[in-house]
Amino acid sequence: MSSYLVSYNKKMRSPEQAVAEIRSGDWVDYGNFACAPLTLDAALAARVHELEDVKVRAMTFPGLAAVAKADPSATRIIYNNWHFSGGDRKLHDAGNCFYIPFLFHEGPGHYDVIDSDAFLVAVAPMDERGYFNFGTSNSIQMAVARKAKKVIVEVNRNIPQCYGGFNEGIHIDDVDLIVESDHKPLFQLPSSTPSEIDTRIARLIMEEIQDGSCIQLGIGGMPNAVGKMIAESDLKDLGVHTEMLADSFVDMFEAGRITCKYTRYCPGKMAYTFALGSQKLYDFLDKNPFCASYSVDFVNKPSNISMNENMVAINNAVEVDLFGQISSESSGPRHISGTGGQFDYTFGAYHAPGGKSFICLSSTTKGKDGELISRIRPTFTPGSIITVPRTVTHWVVTEYGKVNLKGKSTWERAEALISIAHPDFRDELVEEAQKMGIWRAGDRKHKIQSQGLLLKTA
Ligand SMILES: CC(=O)SCCNC(=O)CCNC(=O)[C@H](O)C(C)(C)COP(=O)(O)OP(=O)(O)OC[C@H]1O[C@@H](n2cnc3c(N)ncnc32)[C@H](O)[C@@H]1OP(=O)(O)O
């Protein structure tokens, strides 16, 4: 028996024995995204009545965290989160999930200054050299593991072995306790069919992508639509430098669009920090030397992103105001998701030679009573969080067109953004812009036409 197996057997515990190490007052970190520690979470939740003031930090938990469900009033276990999943959003709506603001690329560095008593994480089975692979979630995990006083892994043989890059796994010498999970299949994102609006937006972005461009796609239906369209195009030699690897990257690869031949920074590899999608994606990643996962301080660092020529970043937003500020993570004070890597890629891509960053959104959404609401707003609802400041915004795209805000004055921005608003809201937006002093002064009455730019003297 190898010395690693001897050590494995010594460190092996039941889930209940492992979480008995958690004490009242502890800060407990959870593995990120699909590698959240579901077995240990359930075991910790079962201890809710004997613990006090335990603080958990998770990131995009797949489903509803058992510790939060077990303590709906958040009095004994306080559940915090770096980036909300749909389940985290529900918990936040119910009052027992708290968001932690951060720029994703700064996440690992935050552990230089914050405490962690325990790190609970789902990992792939140990390999013959004693390494547990972090699978689909490289992210901030190595920084947490280095800081935590105890590292407890739960082994799940459905987690793919994802090659690095670096910081893609942890050695048994750095692990305190090991638990065998019940080996559930990894969480899968429901597949979405692009809407007609997604497709119109995707077409506008396709005009800006060229052979050899390096692609980042954000989370949500719209970036996925662009990925699908790229797969069906005749673009060649695309590169990949992205925070999240999603199913559409597999489609693009299988269609022969991706070679990473011209990627400057991680040549010949699809570089990413976490993956979330369907089993097709997880199978694609397993022991695939064409893919390299890196910790997020590397992949999302804006100066690294900007090393790639013709970098194209495509991300989704909730609302944009007439100043060009982007709100992508809340609606008023209702927290929806997080800043994640949106700022990192919007800033980094613009600074790449030939780089472009696109913030996409449908021009309208529907309110509770089914009424149409413009997503291009004069100002945000009080409490809405700004994810990208106006100084950093580059291109904004709706189904009515795309506008580049760089170098534009306040009135030019208002004109440009109103030109891509839904036609039913344009007059109202002009009136608001006038009141706000970001419309051209004078006695002429400006009218926005429904197609193209823009101003017509009445
Ligand atoms: C991994 C990477 O993405 S890389 C870097 C990018 N990171 C980011 O862009 C982070 C910020 N962006 C995001 O989180 C997402 O892109 C979003 C939230 C903007 C859009 O994501 P989608 O999955 O397409 O959003 P979806 O339409 O499902 O809406 C999510 C929630 O927001 C709510 N929402 C969306 N738009 C609005 C709006 N204009 N007003 C009010 N609520 C809204 C929806 O109602 C939904 O809430 P629910 O689940 O309670 O019904």
Ligand SMILES: CCCC(=O)O
């Ligand atoms: C925390 C990362 C998720 C995102 O950027 O959207």
